[in-house]
Amino acid sequence: MTLRETQAASTVRAIKTLWSKNFLAAGDGNFSFKAENKNKSDEIWITPSGVRKCEVKSEDFVKLGVSSKASSESLMHKMVFDNAPKARVVFHAHPPTAIAYSIATKEKFLPEDLMSELILSVGTVPIVPYARPGSLAMGDVLKPYLPTSRVMILKHHGALSWGESVEEALSGMERLEHTCEILMKVNAFGGVASSLPSDEINWLKKKRIELGERTL
Secondary structure, eight states, X not given: OOHHHHHHHHHHHHHHHHHHTTSOOTTOOEEEEEEXXXXXXXXXXXXXXXXXXXXXXXGGOEETTTOTTBOTTHHHHXXXXXXXXXXXXXXXXXXXXXXXXXXXXXXXXXXXXXXXXXXXXXOOOBEEOXXXXXXXXXXXXXXXXXXXXXXXXXXXXXXXXXXXXXXXXXXXXXXXXXXXXXXHHHXXXXXXOOOOOHHHHHHHHHHXXXXXXXXX
């Protein structure tokens, strides 16, 4: 298999994982990766529009900027690749709890003072203002958060996770939904009764810097 075929197969496995976890429905979501061609330059390959993600195959990926079948949200992926040089993979899915949280809150970021694992594994997670799916604005609203944020909630819409590998992008999406599920259960138990001490938060943030930029 070529590198592109290997990357496509790995991305398909990740898509099936997210579908099995109810992060995707029908043809929702879109996934892309960078692959080096024979001329040693990068090409971006993305899932086509209108394909049920539980049925997507490696050969379904189309080249961004060339095929008219490319996802309608290609501009969002291009914005990430253009502004995050380390990005090799971009995932856009619709994790239900993360979307629900974005609708229920007026906050602009997930709370950082409640869960040590969120700080250590992901860092700051912004809730990106709503923009119409598929529009140029959908790419523009991401720009202020790049390349710093590798995991984001897209308000009223979904989530985006990018990484230097398929595994990193997948971990980011899973971390996000898991965090939002915990927040939902906190509210079910009556709301926040205690937060992490400020000195502990500072230690966790310093440790996060030591661990590096990648989502864990």
